[in-house]
Amino acid sequence: MEYHEAANFLFDLRRYPSRTGVEPTRRLLEHVGVADTDIDIVQVGGSNGKGSTARMVESVLREAGYDVGLYTSPHLDDLRERVRVDGRPVSKQAVCDYVEDIKPYVRTEMPDGAPPTFFEAMTGLAARTFERAGVDIAVLEVGIGGEHDATSAFAPDAAAVTNVTFEHSDLLGDTIAEIARDKAAIGADAPLVTAAEGEALSVIEDIAASTERVGTDASADVAVRDRGRDDIEQAVVLDGDDWHVETALPLLGAHQARNAGVAAALARTVGNVSTADIERGLRNAHWPGRFEVMNREPLVVLDGAHNPGSCAGVAATLSTFAYDDLHLVFGAMCDKDHRGMVEALPDATVAYTCRPDIQRAETADSLAAVFEAVGGAAAVEPVGAVEDAVERALAAAGSDDAVIVCGSLFAVAAARRRWTRHYVPTRMVDRGAAVETLRRADVPAAEAARTAGNSVSQTVTTRLRPAVAETVVSEFRRLGGSCAVSGVDAGDNDLTEVVLSGTLDQFERLEGALSDHGAGIARLGAALRSTADGESEGNSGYPWDDGTAVMGILNVTPDSFHDGGRYDTTADAVEQAERLVDAGADIIDVGGESTRPGAEPVPVDAEKRRVIPVVESIADSDALVSVDTRKAAVARAALDAGADILNDVSGLEDPDMRLVAADYDVPVVVMHSIHTPVDPAADIEYDDVVADTVAALSERVLLAEKAGLDREQIIIDPGLGFGKSPAESFELLGRLKAFTALGCPVLVGHSRKSMFGLVDRDSADERLSATVAASALAAERGADIVRVHDVAENVAAVKTAAAASDPEAFTE
Template identity: 50%
Template sequence: MNDIRERIQVNGRKISKKELTTLVERIRPHVATRSAAGDAPTQFEALTALGIACFSQRDVDVAILEVGIGGRYDATSVVDPVASAVTSVSLEHTDLLGDTVEEIAKDKAQVAPAAKPLVTGATENSLSAILEETDVITVGEQDADILVRTNGLVSRTEEEVVIDGEGWHVETQLSLLGRHQAINAGIATALARQFAAVNEQTVAQGLRRANWPGRFEIVASDPQVVLDGAHNPDACSKLATLVERYDYDDLHLVFGALRDKNHEEMVKNLPALDTVTLCRPNVDRGATPETLERVFNSKTAARVAVVPEVLDAVEQTITRADPDDLVVITGSLYTVSEARDRWTRRPIPKQLSKTRCIHDLLPGSTQGTILPNTISEKTIKTYCRPATAERLKELMFSIGGTAAVSDIDGVHQHIDIVLNGSHEEFTQLIEVLEGANGELSHIATQLRSVLDEDRDATNVLPWSEDQMIMGILNVTPDSFHDGGEYARVEDAVSRADQMATAGADIIDIGGESTRPGADPVSAEQELDRIIPVIERLADRDVPVTVDTLKPAVAKAAIEAGADAINDVSGLADPDMRRVIAEYDVPVVLMHSIDTPVNPDRSVTYDDVVEDVITDLTEQMILAERAGIDREQIIIDPGIGFGKSAAENFELIARLAEFRALECPLLIGHSHKSMFTHVSCGPDDRLAPTVATTALAAERHADIIRVHDVAENAAAMRVAKAMADRW
């Protein structure tokens, strides 16, 4: 929502900055020629061209294009689709598509493929108009080719959905709530079946994991806070229907819209409101709060206040609300995008050296004069909107610090900024920013959390306030280092006792290997391996964690006595999030691309540390949305999972930057293939493992997960003694 690269994704990952730059240079001559001729392409046309070029270059199997304004004249009409859908039709873009739903529907119908019927959730007059243009497969709650029904909420963030077609049946849960999203799920299923041989289980799993930030996204509790990008009357009506499902005392609305929208109809379709805080999204098209104020005063009985800056409006509204109230932030995706910064922006502490200056943290930047770095100076990297970045840079220079801003024009998107100065200079900067409004004030709060000398006290482990060694106990026949050694229960229990005596603070039991090429095992087989061991260790003083991807295994393990779950998929399965929330146990949330590891999957990072922090931030939002307490989350950057050897070393070298996430940090590097980078084969990795443990401990890793406990515990003690002494 804040990065243009989010609009072009492959396998769920946005394209890298380097790839985007290469693609832009590829189309730049054509854009320049068209512009010189007075026929410059729109931003959407340029992005469509970039996306198609990217998909072609990556040789993707399936490319999905979302239209802009509609059908006949849309930029996406340059392709010949194998399958197409019109989800619904409402009065929008009337200046281009027509003044009635019938006219708009006929235009949108032009996306229909040549060889397949158009899939649609349109109804009544709009459906009749589409039928005049093409054959269709209809999706709806009744009188449709594919029938969809919702069976109600199964949690505050998910509802059960049933989809029935001729000869097939799908039951699943959606985190995208509402009748309209259930119909969209039916449309997606029909599309997939038109061009791929997908079975019901695959479809159910895919829908189950679908996530769409800013679409009735619950981001906080006590009070419950919802982000929803409703930006037209129809979307506001759907929002009102969703709000009716929840129990709350008062409803507080934060609303910012674009000036070319039908504000009166939007307000009329919203749910009954107690208070409204009006703001203006930071775009040229943003409607003034004063304009909106007249509409709300005439159409509602709510108490209306004007707070121009989005983040100020959000903060004041949340502060005013009681724990049992509901806060809804809506009116425009631009408004939601700015509001979401409150939960996603995490300034990252950086380390400079004689060979690494600010511009190395911000490739291509030339703004700002960089002074020599000294030991006492601090460096923090963050992002904000362009005007905010310029003001922040000016303020940092005015108090004696230095700064660099990305040369990339972010328009309404984020751009990067790096700040450099002494602790005193940052303190002074924060004091100035706290007196400002909007984004600057919000950045002040975030900078203060980074600078707080005692902030490590917030990263308290569930079992200790000190660094801990986690001993690995694989009860598997095929794990990469010790597979088969502890498959017998007696051997496993004996090994756990040995590790505890040698200094293990935690025992991590694994019943399924995630090494490259590992064969998956059933939940029953995994439980047969681990439950007897968990039960035997239940009376020991050492906490037991279970390394599993499966919700059923996690649930049974906790009930058998396990103290925490270690999920190397990063809670990818929504059911796992629900289990952790239900039992309120600590969880290790790891960054991974594939589990088991797929050595053939190529992943490009712009900056592996910053990209992993960004991904983990989104995973943490999903975890908290499911009801998991932030204090129960331990994060793991995922050494060896979707990273090269060099990237793994960089993650460890820059562990301090993960303090931006304000959660305990676990590192698992033991005997991994990254050590081939330093000429150590599979049988020669103890020494580099121990050396890396010392480095990770020195960089304040909270938990270090290893096979060889005694040697690594000694390395941790040395690192701690050095830190305490010097």
């Protein structure tokens, strides 16, 4: 079975409406063999904040060393987002295996009218994925209510009800008490944590086996003090009977402080977690679309607020920012309390109403009528498509204004793609390569073979909503271009993969053709043309602007795999730095902690003692100085000592690292790595190592960008050899062009690595020639920086690649 067939099967289950009761889910779990599990189950319910809270619990537990499964809904772009193991989405192969298993079962349930719904099937996928991955704890976000939700087919070991407001009265009841009773049932036989108040709290305390209350008053079991917004973080203090935590949250708002209190108490209930685990876990609990600040000038915020209570939270958090005019982009589902939501939001200068591409979304005109009736905006403009509304708002906003997108996570998902959509360039050098590129995009085999026969040199892959894909494909085919579309029959608001192949002239004409289809599609056309063009002018002032820069490695460690112990003294390290500069190094990368397999972590003070004297001694050399560290405290000290660049092999796992880089306004290397501390020998399963690595780096890049860095300052490192097999590392090297989709400089660190065992270079001492060859390949494929031990030889390699690409530049 191919992935598009499996995904289509699951999407097709959406035709069955939501229902109450857990028996259908239990039967499905029995069929796939996971009805009984030894995994500890944490169930998170509530009216608002349950997704954020579930993510916080997962982050804290992972910080404490547990392997954790996370099941949430809805997804923003890809159904696999709903099921994650240690942060990574379920693999396409696992989805295929699961669907093959349940297809006969679904067929047998059809005659009795009881086939699983989409949510029930996804719950089964989560359960089997977590069981097969052997996670320690699974965190499940409740879909609707609690007692009759599919996730209640499991017996939780701990549970939470974040809060209770009016919602889904057709299923849960017409009063707060009835709704609270349904939600509280998840804690009937397990300890339950809640931040509910008033009547809802009384009902919960009557039903739950035991209740731990989170609140802002001193009598609460967990007392929460919200210390307000500190730039892009929310400062919070949590106090329990015998524990105290002071930390910051990447999720803004006083309501998130309460969610953090629930998450901390819940994590302590189910796991052995320290206060340090809670502090760092909460600070790393990023969750897209929840008062997510995408830009500063103007202030741009995305929030999936979808009821009056959550809209009030948006208003309260927004009030902590200074801005002039408010441009509000609003799209909502038809079954929501539109009037209550508009009344809860701050008054806007202009409200741009829109309709997400989903059947149950309310029309832009109807929402505009609500704003006009309530008086929620000085001017109201019904626009239509979310993307067009966002572009109109951004075009109208001044640098001191604010742009807010809210009303539904579906609206937020559509808007967020403006910042997260990738345009991946590919050069189809032969028919076999063309077929392989198309198959990776889930294009059915017959269409891939047909399209590959017509493919030409300029090729761009991206993901679009089906309606937008239809427009783009139609226009490009009219211009003579070749197109292929994923076989995944995505829902209206989901994304489908599109591969466009044609001449640069055809892409330029496509840009013109799409300019008449609305602001969102017009911007898409410009991005497609720019990617096909492949040209960019460096203007950052860094050495990689003028070609591939060479970073020389200077390890001041006793245990690095190739040169450990050679430069233990500051004098020896400085002499080596001078040799690297004389050999042509543009950057010297000073590292005080080895990342080789089995290396012991180095305490902060010990790492500083190794690194800082060396940085101080070479800060005035003719090369830039980089510090190779995953600790923000070491990074800050190194920058104070004169370092110019940060190189973080953990990919910003220290929550302070991105803020330090932004505070000092310096470039930071963000490497793709699965584990922290880094485990280069980790055995990781990828569907497509390149696409998976690009996707993972995309969110890390966004974190750095939201901290205040420009993309030209965020250097991405695919992490060759880190959680990748030798063959996968070579695939990353071979398809390096794909990483240009992120719009950042690219660093390749391959020097003398074990990946070269694949070409019969088994020891580090035998790998110089292979490293030099790989440097030439990396330079030819667009690497901005190569990180190497042997500078002179690799400088020659990148110059040779440059001369082959542009010989006139080397002609006197």
